[in-house]
Amino acid sequence: MLQSKSFVRKTKQGKVVKVVREHYLRDDIYCGASICKVCDSSTARLSPSASTILILDTNVVLNQIDLLENPAIDDVVVLSVVLEEVKNKNISVYNRLRTLCSNSMRKFFVFSNEYHKDTYVKQMAGESPNDRNDRAIRVATQWYQSHLGAAARVLLITNDRENKRKATEEGISAETVESYVKALGQPGLLDLLVQPAPEDVGMEEVEDLRPSKRKVIYSEHKPMSEITSGLHRGIYHQGKLRVNRYNPFEAYVGSESIGDEIIIYGRGNMNRAFDGDVVAVELLPQDQWQEEKSLSIADEEDEEEEDVHLVPSSADDAPRNTDLAQGSVGGTKAVLCRPSGRVVGIIKRNWHSYCGSLEPMPMPAGNGGIAHALFVSKDRRIPKIRIQTRQLGNLLDKRIIVAVDSWIVYHDILLMNLIHITYVDVAVVLIENDINSRPFSLQVLACLPPLPWxxxxxxxxxPCRLDLRHVCVFSVDPPGCKDIDDALHCTTLPNGNFEVGVRILQPVNWHFC
Known part of the structure; x- marks a missing residue:
């Protein structure tokens, strides 16, 4: 079956041309289910004993990829429309999803719904691309339900209220990701869930997410349209925020527009920005400019017991004894010399995974109770992070990795070993430098000879080979390098000279080093 789409567009030369695109639809695309009696079972990827087959919408994949990578989540159909949307929005999540789909040990199947004659949908007049894609997901789910019949339950997983409402009205089984995970009866999976962002829930739900009610004292971030306009007019200045490694209440933003660094003092002026974020900064009046390092870290550390650099849903960690307008610290007036400012908006976040441990605290009452624990990163530039967990007893004496979801809520994504084990500290260094420390996949291990070797x-x-196992061999690689290229060694010879060896990687053979 042939579908065609035509439209006109204007070229760079100013000409108007008509573009016609042909879209071929087929009826022989397999569903991937082993229990299907219609399709070829030799291409099936889903379990033959699958009682429930999951179909995910795009936002679930984008936000819950850590959960999907857990082996407890299987028998998942990834629609091609979802795969394409994820690719356009987050290439990192897309690559992780493709790895899941290509892993023969996981039951993830990619269904080309955009090329099947029964699941392809045209965009209707006045329908947004997002609404069209949501409708395509519902149509594909409905097709799976009728195609498999009573052989398996087909369940649409979506956190979109409107999409879930329409699915229910159309006779489609749909659940939120949280309700589905709760039904599995594995409390550990709940800690992998990314909680909804503030803009996705009502105000009363936001209050429920907070460990306690706090007065919000952080300034609201400016909308991107206002930031862009302010940058063009020179009101705001763009740059990457770098937090002082020795004083987490002091940060710098390099600005090309003024040719100098802008100093940011205090959590309040940092306004929820993390180290590495690209921010928009507004200069403070000159009578509030301060000399570099005039803010004493000792004064800030005195308040640590009062949640001074805690990151909750409000700004209760802002230093309370700093008066930048006065410029007075410890009774000594600061010398006004360096441009000082405050963050008015976040242009690009630099959130990633952080290594650390939880502060000791009493266990919650009852089994499976939710504890609001404080996570302390090994990197002191990162504020304390409040997480919700049902595994407090298992996490208190361990190193964990925490991924930041939003300013309000966080989730821990990986459990590491005991704090005092040496190789855990090595793993922390790898993770903090964004080096993949996950176990090798089965495809990689298949390239190695079987053990024992x-x-x-x-x-x-x-005679053509040299055994260098007794020599200390190392590699010096450029930033961003993901593998070992050239191996080096340097040893002292008996006559006092040095022997330097350089070996270029030979993938066809083994190194005895």
Whole structure:
């Protein structure tokens, strides 16, 4: 079946041309279910004993990829419309999803709904692309329900209230990701859930997410349209925020527009910005400018017991004894010399995973109770993070990795080993430098010989090969390098000279180093 779409567009040369695109639809695309009696089961990826088949919408994939990577989540159909949307919005999540779909041990199947004659939908007049894609997901779910019949339950997982409402009206089984995970009866999975962002829930729900009611004293971030206008007019200045490693209440933003660094003092002026965020900064009046390092970190640390650098849903960690307008610290008036400012908006977030541990606290009453614990990062530039967990007893004496979802809520994504084990500290260094420390996939391990393996006598006797296992071999690689390229060594010879060895990687053979 052939579908065509035509439209006109204007070229760079100013000409108006008509574009016609042909879209071919088929009726022989398999559903991927082993229990299906219509499709070819040799191409099936889903479990033959699957009682429930999940179909995810785009936002669930984008926000819950850590949950999807857990082995407890299986028998998932990834629609091509979802895959394409994820690719356009977040290439990192897209690559992780493709890895899941290509892993033979996981039951993830990509269904080309955009090329199946029964699941392809045209965009209706006045319908937004997002609404059209939501409708395509519902049509594909409905097709799976009728295609498999009573052989398996087909469940649409969506956190979109409107999409869920329409699905229910159309006779489609739909649940939120939280309700589905709760039904699995595995409390550990609930800690992997990303909580809804403030803009996705009502104000009363936001209050429920807070451990306690606090007065909000952070300034509201400016909308992006106002930030863009302010940057063009020179009112705001754009730059990357860098927090002082020795004083987390002091940060710098390099600005090309004024040719100098703008100093940001205090959590209030940082306004929820993390180290590495690209921010928009407004200069303070010159009578509030301060000399560099005039803010004493000792004064700030005195308030640590009062949640001084805690990151909750409000700004209760802002230093209370700083008066930038007065410029007075410890009775000494600051010298006004460096441009000072405050963050008015976040242009690009630099949130990633953070390593650390939880502050000791009493166990919650009852089994499976939710504890609001404080996570302390090894990097002191990162504020304390409040997380919700049902595994407080298992997490208190361990290193964990925490991923930031939003300023209000956080979730811990990976459990590490005991704090005092040396190789955990090595793993922390790897993670903090964004180096992948996850176990190798089965595809990678398949390239290696089976264990136990040792160097054969033929290899040792080969005159063309050199055994360097007794030599300290290392690699110096450029930033961003993901593998070892050239291996080096340097040893002292008996005559006092140095022997320097450089070996270029040979993928076809083994290194005995």
């Amino acid at each position: 040792s160097v054969s006598s033929e290899d040792l006797a080969n």
